[in-house]
Amino acid sequence: MTHPHESQEPSGPHDGLPAGTGAGPVRHLPGHIAAALAGAGGPTDSAGQPWAGRSLSGDDAKIHNFEDDDGAADAGYLAALADLAEGTGDEAAVVAALATARVFVPILAQLAEEGEGAAGKHGEELQGDKLHGDKQADMALVTLKAPDGRTAMPVFTSAAALEAWHPEARPVAVYAARAALSAVAEGAQLLVLDPGSEVTFVVRRPAVWALAQQKTWTPSYADPELAGALGEGAAGFPAVRRVEIHPGGGVASAMADGRRLPGGGAGPELRVVLYLEDGLDAAGVQSIVAGLNNAWARNEIFAERVDSIEVKLQRAAP
Known part of the structure; x- marks a missing residue:
């Protein structure tokens, strides 16, 4: 359940574009x-x-x-x-x-x-x-x-x-x-x-x-380097007091017998929690989220390691 002072904005699959945007240029492989x-x-x-x-x-x-x-x-x-x-x-x-x-x-x-x-x-x-x-x-x-x-x-x-x-x-x-x-x-x-x-x-x-590439894979929600990159991207937004990453709501998958498997889901696999200062109106919150999406989409680490993302907003403690 979402806490009264929290809001949530799920974003679609990330393909190198800000979440929630329409079609854009073709994504080039690294x-x-x-x-x-x-x-x-x-x-x-x-x-x-x-x-x-x-x-x-x-x-x-x-x-x-x-x-x-x-x-x-x-x-x-x-x-x-x-x-x-x-x-x-x-x-x-x-x-x-x-x-x-x-x-x-x-x-x-x-x-x-x-x-x-x-x-x-x-x-x-x-x-x-x-x-x-x-x-x-x-x-x-x-x-x-x-x-x-x-x-x-x-x-x-x-x-x-x-x-x-x-x-x-x-x-x-x-x-x-x-x-x-x-x-x-x-x-x-x-x-x-x-x-x-x-x-x-x-x-x-x-x-x-x-x-x-036969390389070791680290899930985005457990990637400290990615967490650092997201924090750096938020540095230009003073109203963002803290950024946390967690497994997203689409990480789990359903087995044929109805049991839940804590992995193997299609996503979103990354939940980003933004702790915002109090007193922001809806327009201010929307501007911050859009600005962060743009900043993250330009980050090579984010673009390569994040498949899909959901953003959760929460009021920072006074």
């Missing part, structure tokens, strides 16, 4: 991520086999690079999820476990004339799901549309989970880091692990970028 993509190839799969002419049937449907793979989910990932559910682990540990995990990327062998096909049978988990691809191609990576309009790439930790989601999709086995690179290349801001399964875990944009 140079180190662009370089990683440039060296990642594109016309071949993870084993260097060309996509062109692949029928995805018979020998072409085999899993490359993972001999004796039984299709089960990675044990380290499952253990990290279990720790998260029990309260002994966190989101960062789940993403770290993915760094060495094999996942399956779904490929659709046939496309409709318009370049779109039916979503998986559990596609209602993300509203308005579509399968997108070049209508001239005979295969395509699958992408989804999240409820907030962002593009998401589904990946699966087990062959059984992929088959249950879409029986006609073909599994391509890759390390999760390679799947993250593919997501960035496709313009997907989210990786959605095992949609429609008992546990669906969303890897948000900053974690996708870290995974693609």
Whole structure:
């Protein structure tokens, strides 16, 4: 419940623009991520086999690079999820476990004339799901549309989970880091692990970028360097007495049995609490929030490490 002297302004997904703004210029990838993509190839799969002419049937449907793979989910990932559910682990540990995990990327062998096909049978988990691809191609990576309009790439930790989601999709086995690179290349801001399964875990944009670069990811709400950057940005606003960061309301996710998992949500993942001096009118508060949004959006640390944000306003103690 919001305290009487508090107010809250949730902001949409952060894409390098002030929260709440409309469409703006195209966001450019940081140079180190662009370089990683440039060296990642594109016309071949993870084993260097060309996509062109692949029928995805018979020998072409085999899993490359993972001999004796039984299709089960990675044990380290499952253990990290279990720790998260029990309260002994966190989101960062789940993403770290993915760094060495094999996942399956779904490929659709046939496309409709318009370049779109039916979503998986559990596609209602993300509203308005579509399968997108070049209508001239005979295969395509699958992408989804999240409820907030962002593009998401589904990946699966087990062959059984992929088959249950879409029986006609073909599994391509890759390390999760390679799947993250593919997501960035496709313009997907989210990786959605095992949609429609008992546990669906969303890897948000900053974690996708870290995974693609095989770097350690720290959630924005636990990032002291980011907290310092936000504080510095507020230094030009004397009415802001203090800035705090906390997990946002969208960090948690729902399991199939109704239990809440304290991680794996689509966001907003960062809550910024602004402690303001007393006596400000509505116009003054709005001006401060807009000014801070603009200042933060120009900050490289904020732009790269924050996926989505909600701002909570609170009266500072006298």
